Amino acid sequence: MLQQTQVKTVIPYFNKFTKKFKTIKDLSKSNEREILKMWEGLGYYRRARNLLACSKLLVQNYKSILPKSINEIKKLPGVGDYTANALLGLVYNEPRIAIDGNVKRVFSRNLNIEEEKINFDKLIKKNKKKLFITKRNDDFVEALMEFGALICKPKNPNCLTCCLIKTCKYFKSNKKIKNIKNKMIKNKDYDIFCYINKKQQIALTKRNQISFLKNFNLPEIKESKSSLKNKNWIFLKNYKNSISNLKLNINLYYKFSNKIPRAYSWYSLKNNREFVPSFTKKILRQISSLY
Numbered sequence: 001m002l003q004q005t006q007v008k009t010v011i012p013y014f015n016k017f018t019k020k021f022k023t024i025k026d027l028s029k030s031n032e033r034e035i036l037k038m039w040e041g042l043g044y045y046r047r048a049r050n051l052l053a054c055s056k057l058l059v060q061n062y063k064s065i066l067p068k069s070i071n072e073i074k075k076l077p078g079v080g081d082y083t084a085n086a087l088l089g090l091v092y093n094e095p096r097i098a099i100d101g102n103v104k105r106v107f108s109r110n111l112n113i114e115e116e117k118i119n120f121d122k123l124i125k126k127n128k129k130k131l132f133i134t135k136r137n138d139d140f141v142e143a144l145m146e147f148g149a150l151i152c153k154p155k156n157p158n159c160l161t162c163c164l165i166k167t168c169k170y171f172k173s174n175k176k177i178k179n180i181k182n183k184m185i186k187n188k189d190y191d192i193f194c195y196i197n198k199k200q201q202i203a204l205t206k207r208n209q210i211s212f213l214k215n216f217n218l219p220e221i222k223e224s225k226s227s228l229k230n231k232n233w234i235f236l237k238n239y240k241n242s243i244s245n246l247k248l249n250i251n252l253y254y255k256f257s258n259k260i261p262r263a264y265s266w267y268s269l270k271n272n273r274e275f276v277p278s279f280t281k282k283i284l285r286q287i288s289s290l291y
């Protein structure tokens, strides 16, 4: 849940989730619909699907116990180097570091070398003896991430209260490395086309090509091309929507129709109990205003 999401946003979701699913077994008995409903609003829904798939695999193949080998852990859906290292450190107290943006910044500043120029795996291997000096590897892996988030912050690091001030090259240097660039924001223009009918229903399909909402129900959505005139569609509204590092400029169109393409199904605008991502909810709200 914490990947790409702030702690304060995650807390209520985490509490609800762990209250409902007390064990891996409980989670494995759930289904995608239920999990997505509980995840609604948290975004990056692939995480929810992967978590459910992981729980099923763990119960089936590993007696509900996280494997100890990094290669085995990385076979679990959605688990790459970062998560595998974090899990082995946190769960099995192995001397590992989960290299996220915060941790990269701490190392990079201490050395006063730009992140792009550091091979972090090599650096950690080479300095293993200096880094893992206590037996509390589980605390260390967590502390490093928190340290980057709370002390060695992206902007205005708290150098004067920092325990590394004596050795930190960034602090001492007159030629400090530049602040790490923010995530590149991409602007995209989309046209969204909604078939609607007199029964207050909208036609949605899972066959969309939008990477951040793959396999979720959406109306037809296309990247805008200024050369295209969207004849036969009535323009409803232009609005903005931000998702992660995407800034979307959306033109919303509609038409009343009883006929819809094959891959589409009708959904009620009023009584939809299905899980709906907030991106789609916004569309449904605008379309509902027509009735």
Ligand code: SF4
Residues within 6 Å of the ligand: 106, 109, 110, 151, 152, 153, 157, 158, 159, 160, 162, 163, 164, 165, 168, 169, 170, 171
């Ligand atoms: S002294 Fe400042 S820049 Fe260096 S590690 Fe501490 S907080 Fe970061």
